[in-house]
Amino acid sequence: MTTGYSGPITFRGPGFVGEDAPALTDLQNCIHCGFCLPTCPTYIATGQELESPRGRLHLIRGVLDGKVEPTDSLLGHLDLCLQCRACETACPSGVPYGRIMEDARASIMDRGVTGRPFGWTLRSFVLRHIVARPKVLATIFGLGRIYTRSGLQSIIRGPLGRVLPEKLRTLESYAPVVGKSAYRDRGTLARPVDAKGRVALLTGCVHGELYPEVHHATVRVLDRLGFEVVAPPEQGCCGALHSHAGDAEAARDLARINIEAFEHAQVDYVLVNAAGCGAAMKEYGRLLRHDPAFAKRAEHFAERVQDITEFVAAQPFADVPLGPVSEDVTIQDACHLAHAQKIRSAPRQILNAIPGLRMHELDTPDRCCGAAGLYSMVQADMSRQVLAAKLEDVAHTGASIIATSNPGCSMQLENGFRRSGMRVRVQHVVELLDASYRAAR
Amino acid sequence: MRNPFRRSVEQALDASRTALASDLIAALGEQNVLWRAEDLIGYEYDATIDRRRPDAVVFPSTTEQVSAAIVIANAFGVPIVPRGSGTGLAGGAVPIMGGVVVVLTRMNRIVEIDPRDRVAVIQPGVINLRLQDECAKYGLLYAPDPSSQRICTIGGNIATNSGGPHTLAHGSTVNHVLGIEVVLPDGRVTYLGSRVPDAPGIDLRGVFVGSEGTLGIVTSITVRLQRQPEAVRTMLAIFESIEIASEAVSAIISGGVIPVALEMLDQEIIRAVEPRLHVGYPLDAGAVLLIEVEGLRESVEADAQYVVTACREMGAREVRTAESEAERARLWEGRKGGIGAIGAISPNFYILDGVVPRTQLPKVMAEVMRLSAEAGFRCANIFHAGDGNLHPNIMFDELVPGATQKVLDLGGAIMRLCVDSGGSITGEHGVGLEKRSYMEWIFSAADLEAQQRIRDAWGTGERFNPCKILPTGHGCGAGHEAEIRQHLATPGVYV
Numbered sequence: 024m025t026t027g028y029s030g031p032i033t034f035r036g037p038g039f040v041g042e043d044a045p046a047l048t049d050l051q052n053c054i055h056c057g058f059c060l061p062t063c064p065t066y067i068a069t070g071q072e073l074e075s076p077r078g079r080l081h082l083i084r085g086v087l088d089g090k091v092e093p094t095d096s097l098l099g100h101l102d103l104c105l106q107c108r109a110c111e112t113a114c115p116s117g118v119p120y121g122r123i124m125e126d127a128r129a130s131i132m133d134r135g136v137t138g139r140p141f142g143w144t145l146r147s148f149v150l151r152h153i154v155a156r157p158k159v160l161a162t163i164f165g166l167g168r169i170y171t172r173s174g175l176q177s178i179i180r181g182p183l184g185r186v187l188p189e190k191l192r193t194l195e196s197y198a199p200v201v202g203k204s205a206y207r208d209r210g211t212l213a214r215p216v217d218a219k220g221r222v223a224l225l226t227g228c229v230h231g232e233l234y235p236e237v238h239h240a241t242v243r244v245l246d247r248l249g250f251e252v253v254a255p256p257e258q259g260c261c262g263a264l265h266s267h268a269g270d271a272e273a274a275r276d277l278a279r280i281n282i283e284a285f286e287h288a289q290v291d292y293v294l295v296n297a298a299g300c301g302a303a304m305k306e307y308g309r310l311l312r313h314d315p316a317f318a319k320r321a322e323h324f325a326e327r328v329q330d331i332t333e334f335v336a337a338q339p340f341a342d343v344p345l346g347p348v349s350e351d352v353t354i355q356d357a358c359h360l361a362h363a364q365k366i367r368s369a370p371r372q373i374l375n376a377i378p379g380l381r382m383h384e385l386d387t388p389d390r391c392c393g394a395a396g397l398y399s400m401v402q403a404d405m406s407r408q409v410l411a412a413k414l415e416d417v418a419h420t421g422a423s424i425i426a427t428s429n430p431g432c433s434m435q436l437e438n439g440f441r442r443s444g445m446r447v448r449v450q451h452v453v454e455l456l457d458a459s460y461r462a463a464r
Numbered sequence: 465m466r467n468p469f470r471r472s473v474e475q476a477l478d479a480s481r482t483a484l485a486s487d488l489i490a491a492l493g494e495q496n497v498l499w500r501a502e503d504l505i506g507y508e509y510d511a512t513i514d515r516r517r518p519d520a521v522v523f524p525s526t527t528e529q530v531s532a533a534i535v536i537a538n539a540f541g542v543p544i545v546p547r548g549s550g551t552g553l554a555g556g557a558v559p560i561m562g563g564v565v566v567v568l569t570r571m572n573r574i575v576e577i578d579p580r581d582r583v584a585v586i587q588p589g590v591i592n593l594r595l596q597d598e599c600a601k602y603g604l605l606y607a608p609d610p611s612s613q614r615i616c617t618i619g620g621n622i623a624t625n626s627g628g629p630h631t632l633a634h635g636s637t638v639n640h641v642l643g644i645e646v647v648l649p650d651g652r653v654t655y656l657g658s659r660v661p662d663a664p665g666i667d668l669r670g671v672f673v674g675s676e677g678t679l680g681i682v683t684s685i686t687v688r689l690q691r692q693p694e695a696v697r698t699m700l701a702i703f704e705s706i707e708i709a710s711e712a713v714s715a716i717i718s719g720g721v722i723p724v725a726l727e728m729l730d731q732e733i734i735r736a737v738e739p740r741l742h743v744g745y746p747l748d749a750g751a752v753l754l755i756e757v758e759g760l761r762e763s764v765e766a767d768a769q770y771v772v773t774a775c776r777e778m779g780a781r782e783v784r785t786a787e788s789e790a791e792r793a794r795l796w797e798g799r800k801g802g803i804g805a806i807g808a809i810s811p812n813f814y815i816l817d818g819v820v821p822r823t824q825l826p827k828v829m830a831e832v833m834r835l836s837a838e839a840g841f842r843c844a845n846i847f848h849a850g851d852g853n854l855h856p857n858i859m860f861d862e863l864v865p866g867a868t869q870k871v872l873d874l875g876g877a878i879m880r881l882c883v884d885s886g887g888s889i890t891g892e893h894g895v896g897l898e899k900r901s902y903m904e905w906i907f908s909a910a911d912l913e914a915q916q917r918i919r920d921a922w923g924t925g926e927r928f929n930p931c932k933i934l935p936t937g938h939g940c941g942a943g944h945e946a947e948i949r950q951h952l953a954t955p956g957v958y959v
């Protein structure tokens with residue numbers, strides 16, 4: 024019998040560099056049992072080991088052990104990961120997958136411009152110079168607002184669309200509808216008499232531009248629950264997307280800005296109504312562990328960060344009169360709420376308390392919708408595949424509203440509903456609670 | 465200076481590999497073939513210790529594509545290794561001699577569920593739990609339920625003749641497979657068994673199930689379904705020690721009531737599982753038995769009562785009965801996630817699979833613990849006690865010099881103990897690569913030769929998943945020892 028041909032792979036190195044290199048002790052937790060596979064959206068779509076958490080961990084371990092070169096094609100497998108962290112929920116041995124993936128990406132980024140794929144450099148440029156810059160972002164969304172409000176968008180999506188080239192039309196269909204004025208309030212947002220406590224709100228980057236209503240609803244709900252709400256004007260982008268993309272340096276800078284801003288505000292809690300941001304801010308302690316000036320402060324800060332649903336559900340929120348919201352509602356667990364922050368019951372407690380609201384659970388409410396930050400643009404094909412499964416799941420429930428807790432998910436779902444002609448609205452959980460409070464007599 | 469001869473050999477091999485890949489791509493399409501070195505690394509493992517990169521990986525979606533891949537591999541004279549989800553615990557899906565790995569995860573259609581005849585026709589890549597879920601819609605059950613059921617494939621279950629907790633009452637996979645479509649080692653397609661039980665002639669279906677991918681590749685499976693039990697009672701009996709719990713196992717069964725499942729979890733496992741999954745196992749228990757009885761509503765109550773009494777008489781500190789379906793699911797979640805939880809408390813562990821007669825359990829378990837302690841390792845036990853099917857998990861750290869060798873030696877000693885106690889070297893995980901050299905403890909040279917001749921009779925047997933099951937074979941015969949030594953040189957992830 025002839026045996027196979029496969030010989031050794033020559034490793035030219037270096038593999039992972041810098042202080043962010045994935046820890047062997049983290050990787051050792053993986054026992055290759057494969058329990059993560061059926062929960063991974065990209066494994067479900069491809070049936071391929073390399074697009075599964077187990078496969079990616081094996082590749083990362085291979086690079087760490089110096090057994091395989093981190094070629095562009097290998098890094099492509101790491102890139103196809105949504106970082107939804109559903110695998111962490113499924114993992115019986117507690118592999119900190121999200122952390123390993125961020126570390127792996129960061130230590131490839133640390134190799135410098137020549138040592139990493141060009142796309143990664145481009146991505147970090149966009150994140151640093153657009154997403155993390157409120158003024159640039161405001162300008163872009165301002166143009167978008169003119170485009171939407173002038174009626175040009177609806178003309179292009181309507182009658183004019185037919186004469187546009189197919190490619191351009193598809194591209195345009197991904198643009199969000201930027202109808203409402205951005206949320207620009209800062210300072211003290213609510214000051215109820217006899218306030219029970221003082222909390223701060225993260226206003227974020229895209230959130231305030233696209234979904235100002237969510238911030239308004241959040242402030243009204245907290246006001247009703249008796250909390251003074253402030254938004255420190257010095258705060259900025261949380262840096263979650265930078266961390267996910269492996270730009271640890273930028274993420275650390277942003278974290279330091281936020282820690283100082285919120286420390287200055289002297290609040291009991293820092294509340295976040297975007298699950299992705301909350302998850303990242305709860306991990307500031309680890310992010311800044313090598314920074315002697317900030318390590319302790321970051322940990323202390325992270326302990327005070329709470330998701331808005333987590334915070335509200337812990338308050339006697341149902342003692343405030345609730346009015347009817349007569350709607351068929353389903354819920355999408357934002358990945359970074361369910362898998363990263365392990366919060367599942369809080370949003371359901373809130374929705375189930377609303378009179379008249381009929382809850383219809385999805386088959387897989389905690390499976391990613393394919394948004395994943397910039398992923399929907401960078402990995403458009405896979406993102407669409409993952410989204411298609413989600414839309415089908417939503418259609419089966421017959422719900423007319425899908426409740427979620429993250430702006431990325433909202434954009435992705437709205438986009439999907441619009442393109443497939445489904446009449447389903449996307450609302451943040453807190454918006455539904457606010458509607459219920461407002462409907463009370 | 466590199467050896468010019470070696471370079472020319474490498475170039476020739478590269479050329480062969482390229483030719484192999486391009487033929488496979490021509491037959492199956494580019495999106496169904498992997499050939500880059502860094503991609504092949506994703507298929508060098510299953511859930512065990514062994515690692516070896518294949519030369520190509522194919523993802524067929526039809527029987528014809530499976531056949532085409534086999535014909536091409538034959539033309540190049542390279543090995544063929546079938547693979548499902550890669551959850552095997554004996555190295556069965558590791559392409560230890562290189563060659564073409566045939567991944568069946570894309571053949572994942574449930575073709576038919578016939579609730580009247582109580583059969584289902586499925587493709588080999590269907591996940592065990594998905595079949596269970598679909599059958600449940602008709603009030604039916606596919607009985608084999610390995611602990612990896614949420615990801616393992618039915619094709620893989622056939623390869624290893626998988627069991628699971630409910631094997632005790634319902635039997636293993638071979639008892640539930642009626643017929644299979646098989647692509648033979650020469651690429652021809654045949655059908656073994658039939659849609660109804662007990663096809664006439666020699667039972668080749670029975671020969672195939674459990675052959676660990678050495679006789680061909682299954683492409684369609686007809687399984688027998690049964691009605692879901694009318695009533696189920698799940699109990700958790702808490703004991704001070706694993707020996708007392710082992711005595712209780714025999715006592716329960718000898719009394720005439722055969723539970724459908726009778727599982728043991730020892731203190732190490734409980735302490736790994738409970739803090740993570742919060743399923744309700746008491747942290748101070750020496751061992752617990754998870755016991756399930758099922759049947760008609762009237763009989764189940766009496767059976768459950770009997771089990772409770774028997775456990776108490778054998779010294780159980782407490783026996784709890786699950787009061788709700790949710791509580792029952794939680795108790796089982798601890799069992800199914802138990803092996804994985806060891807990963808959280810130890811950098812590496814080696815999961816063993818052996819069988820002993822049930823009555824030998826107390827003695828054997830005491831001896832397992834003694835051997836482990838003597839070798840200086842912690843050992844966690846979670847296993848199918850009713851079947852006498854043990855799974856000692858030896859915890860270690862591969863980074864400690866010499867630890868891996870000591871663990872493998874200890875594994876061998878425990879297997880020897882099973883054989884000497886009248887048992888065997890595998891209950892359900894299969895022989896694969898891992899246990900080939902132990903086969904000689906059970907079978908004589910003549911027995912092994914007879915098995916080899918069956919393999920030869922199926923065609924180019926040696927090229928079909930080579931070096932699996934039998935300790936002999938051209939090029940594989942150097943034996944397990946040498947292979948283990950080779951693995952020691954390269955740190956890998958051990959299970």
